[in-house]
Amino acid sequence: MTEMAIGGPLEGEKRAASGIHTSEAAKLRLKSRYSAERRFKLYGIAAIVFALAALATLLFTILGNGVTAFQQTFVRIPISFEAEAIDTSGKRDIDELRRGDYAALIRSSLSKQFPDVTDRLGQRQLFGMFSAGAPDQLRDMVLAEPGVIGQTRDVWLYASSDVDMLNKGFIDRKTPEQSRRLSDRQISWVDTLASSKAIEKRFNARFFTGGDSREPELVGVWGAVVGSFFTLMVCLSLSLPLGIMAAIYLEEFAPKNRFTEIIEVNINNLAAVPSIVYGLLGLAVFIGFFGFPRSAPMVGGLVLALMSLPVMIIASRASIRAVPPSIREAALGLGASKVQTVLHHVLPLAMPGILTGTIIAMAHALGETAPLLMIGMVAFLVDIPSGPLQAATVLPVQVFMWADSAERGFVEKTSAGIMVLLVFLLAMNALAIFLRKKFERRW
Amino acid sequence: MNGNGNGAHGVGVNFPLKMTNRKVNVFYGEKHALKGVDLDVRANHVTALIGPSGCGKSTFLRCLNRMNDTIASCRVTGEIVLDGQDIYAKEIDVVQIRARVGMVFQKPNPFPKSIYENVAYGPRIHGLARGKPELDEIVSHSLKQAGLWNEVNDRLDEQGTGLSGGQQQRLCIARAIAVQPEVILMDEPCSALDPIATAKIEELIDELRKHYTIVIVTHSMQQAARVSQRTAFFHLGNLVEEGDTQTIFTNPKDERTQGYITGRFG
Ligand SMILES: Nc1ncnc2c1ncn2[C@@H]1O[C@H](COP(=O)(O)OP(=O)(O)OP(=O)(O)O)[C@@H](O)[C@H]1O
Numbered sequence: 001m002t003e004m005a006i007g008g009p010l011e012g013e014k015r016a017a018s019g020i021h022t023s024e025a026a027k028l029r030l031k032s033r034y035s036a037e038r039r040f041k042l043y044g045i046a047a048i049v050f051a052l053a054a055l056a057t058l059l060f061t062i063l064g065n066g067v068t069a070f071q072q073t074f075v076r077i078p079i080s081f082e083a084e085a086i087d088t089s090g091k092r093d094i095d096e097l098r099r100g101d102y103a104a105l106i107r108s109s110l111s112k113q114f115p116d117v118t119d120r121l122g123q124r125q126l127f128g129m130f131s132a133g134a135p136d137q138l139r140d141m142v143l144a145e146p147g148v149i150g151q152t153r154d155v156w157l158y159a160s161s162d163v164d165m166l167n168k169g170f171i172d173r174k175t176p177e178q179s180r181r182l183s184d185r186q187i188s189w190v191d192t193l194a195s196s197k198a199i200e201k202r203f204n205a206r207f208f209t210g211g212d213s214r215e216p217e218l219v220g221v222w223g224a225v226v227g228s229f230f231t232l233m234v235c236l237s238l239s240l241p242l243g244i245m246a247a248i249y250l251e252e253f254a255p256k257n258r259f260t261e262i263i264e265v266n267i268n269n270l271a272a273v274p275s276i277v278y279g280l281l282g283l284a285v286f287i288g289f290f291g292f293p294r295s296a297p298m299v300g301g302l303v304l305a306l307m308s309l310p311v312m313i314i315a316s317r318a319s320i321r322a323v324p325p326s327i328r329e330a331a332l333g334l335g336a337s338k339v340q341t342v343l344h345h346v347l348p349l350a351m352p353g354i355l356t357g358t359i360i361a362m363a364h365a366l367g368e369t370a371p372l373l374m375i376g377m378v379a380f381l382v383d384i385p386s387g388p389l390q391a392a393t394v395l396p397v398q399v400f401m402w403a404d405s406a407e408r409g410f411v412e413k414t415s416a417g418i419m420v421l422l423v424f425l426l427a428m429n430a431l432a433i434f435l436r437k438k439f440e441r442r443w
Numbered sequence: 444m445n446g447n448g449n450g451a452h453g454v455g456v457n458f459p460l461k462m463t464n465r466k467v468n469v470f471y472g473e474k475h476a477l478k479g480v481d482l483d484v485r486a487n488h489v490t491a492l493i494g495p496s497g498c499g500k501s502t503f504l505r506c507l508n509r510m511n512d513t514i515a516s517c518r519v520t521g522e523i524v525l526d527g528q529d530i531y532a533k534e535i536d537v538v539q540i541r542a543r544v545g546m547v548f549q550k551p552n553p554f555p556k557s558i559y560e561n562v563a564y565g566p567r568i569h570g571l572a573r574g575k576p577e578l579d580e581i582v583s584h585s586l587k588q589a590g591l592w593n594e595v596n597d598r599l600d601e602q603g604t605g606l607s608g609g610q611q612q613r614l615c616i617a618r619a620i621a622v623q624p625e626v627i628l629m630d631e632p633c634s635a636l637d638p639i640a641t642a643k644i645e646e647l648i649d650e651l652r653k654h655y656t657i658v659i660v661t662h663s664m665q666q667a668a669r670v671s672q673r674t675a676f677f678h679l680g681n682l683v684e685e686g687d688t689q690t691i692f693t694n695p696k697d698e699r700t701q702g703y704i705t706g707r708f709g
């Protein structure tokens with residue numbers, strides 16, 4: 001030990017004595033070191049600013065495009081619920097009421113309001129200002145309250161997507177008529193209605209409660225939300241227990257040999273497999289071999305479970321490994337068996353970490369699109385699914401389908417759908433952060 | 444430095460042996476960590492294991508309750524007999540061995556649970572208490588024996604990890620006692636403690652000797668001299684010398700022992 005100190009001073013040591021750290025050259029070296037540090041800091045800040053700017057642009061675009069989707073244009077017209085059109089027998093028979101010609105009610109109201117429009121084209125354009133869902137709106141009114149038959153009421157009806165777009169300022173009045181979706185006459189009618197305050201933007205509740213539709217003004221995300229919910233539930237109830245079990249076995253029980261090493265490497269590999277491959281696997285195995293129905297959240301959940309399993313195993317193993325070995329020794333030293341040690345001490349301490357990993361894996365699964373396209377969850381569905389075996393679609397696929405549609409009205413719905421998806425993702429991530437903060441442990 | 448083993452043990456008197464160890468060899472993979480150790484542990488005595496760092500004291504201690512089983516690369520040969528029973532025999536249940544031979548670790552390691560739960564855990568998994576009152580009784584008795592009761596009796600539901608280091612170590616001792624073991628192994632139980640806490644634990648060890656057989660690893664010659672009746676000196680995996688504490692400290696036979704206890708090498 002002491003030999004090291006013996007022997008002459010190093011070259012540097014000799015120079016240090018002559019002011020090696022106070023000379024001019026030393027000052028210059030120090031200065032260049034500081035400027036290098038400053039430069040490095042600047043690069044870091046620039047990178048962060050760039051990332052934030054990109055994120056802000058993205059959010060701003062989505063918000064700017066999508067906010068309008070939460071409102072919908074309605075047109076108010078007086079409707080007289082004449083029995084001739086909807087209840088010819090006069091028996092108030094539900095089936096008959098259902099089959100009634102509600103479009104005729106709208107047409108007759110319009111011809112009273114715009115008596116000077118007598119040509120066929122004009123009448124068609126006039127009626128075209130209303131959504132294809134407007135007659136259904138009247139039907140629902142009558143079914144809910146048969147008493148309205150014979151009365152006349154002011155009703156706010158869904159405007160067609162084109163009128164909606166005009167009202168929201170997305171249709172340029174200056175474009176020549178033939179390349180515009182609304183004719184000059186229709187625009188003048190809209191203005192007439194607007195001047196009498198019979199046209200109005202209102203909160204679009206249907207967007208949050210309805211299913212998909214061919215008409216952009218009638219679409220809703222609820223069907224996709226429910227589909228996503230079922231899919232995630234199937235995924236979670238499979239991947240959580242399997243992931244924890246596998247992680248416990250590999251971390252606590254598995255002997256360290258060639259075989260478990262191969263398994264470990266392959267779990268890491270599986271986590272990196274492109275998700276579409278899982279879709280193909282699901283198509284071949286669950287639908288082709290086991291004969292599960294296509295488009296069902298059941299199959300989607302199974303596929304997503306396979307996909308998130310490796311990630312969950314890796315996350316669970318990491319948090320199990322983070323439990324200090326002294327806790328295991330304490331339990332084993334008291335005569336607890338291996339299983340007791342794991343169940344009573346290791347697992348409860350690892351649980352917050354496991355849950356955080358699980359939520360993040362689920363958030364991933366929620367945003368997954370490709371594998372679900374493979375198993376046919378891309379179907380057009382108006383009805384809200386009522387179980388995991390019924391055909392359904394999920395939020396990101398719904399967004400994908402809307403983005404694929406040509407009509408102008410779908411642009412805002414696409415962005416609004418993305419917003420709904422983002423809200424769910426943010427909520428899940430916030431929950432994960434909350435859990436982590438709440439159960440953070442100090443040993 | 445003169446030790447004074449406390450307790451009477453004249454030469455030639457036969458003491459009941461709690462554990463007898465013959466030709467104990469331990470390998471960590473290729474590394475031969477313990478080389479043919481023969482050491483007897485007398486009942487109701489404190490046996491101190493001393494020796495330079497890395498000589499295999501902890502390794503030997505961990506053989507006595509088979510804690511070495513948890514290390515994958517570790518292999519133990521030889522005979523380790525507890526009350527006439529080889530604890531490494533095939534038919535022996537390791538859970539039962541660890542209930543009979545408790546352990547207190549170098550670093551206090553209470554469970555991140557309440558003080559009560561810490562002590563109650565052992566009796567609970569071994570089914571030692573019928574009903575809550577009996578369990579309460581075991582918990583308070585163990586805490587009293589560990590000399591911690593007066594400090595914590597009004598806050599049993601507080602986290603065990605919130606206690607001071609010395610209190611945590613006594614909690615760990617209470618936790619070990621609560622299982623009602625026959626032998627208690629202690630691996631440098633005072634290395635993280637201040638002199639006052641150390642003194643408390645040493646007192647406690649002397650007290651516990653009435654009911655338990657104790658094997659303790661320590662780096663402090665004074666501590667070995669104060670608390671133990673028997674001392675074993677290890678060096679490079681060998682048991683160099685073993686005997687009455689007083690004899691070892693005043694009249695060691697081997698010059699390595701002599702060197703170590705007088706501080707000439709370490
Ligand atoms: N888990 C292990 N794997 C491999 N080698 C080990 C392991 N534990 C201990 N050893 C080796 O066995 C030898 C004895 O170690 P041990 O921990 O018993 O020493 P010790 O006498 O307790 O030392 P200290 O006083 O520093 O605690 C050492 O050389 C050590 O490197």
Ligand SMILES: [Mg+2]
Nearest residue numbers: 500501502630
């Ligand atoms: Mg040690």
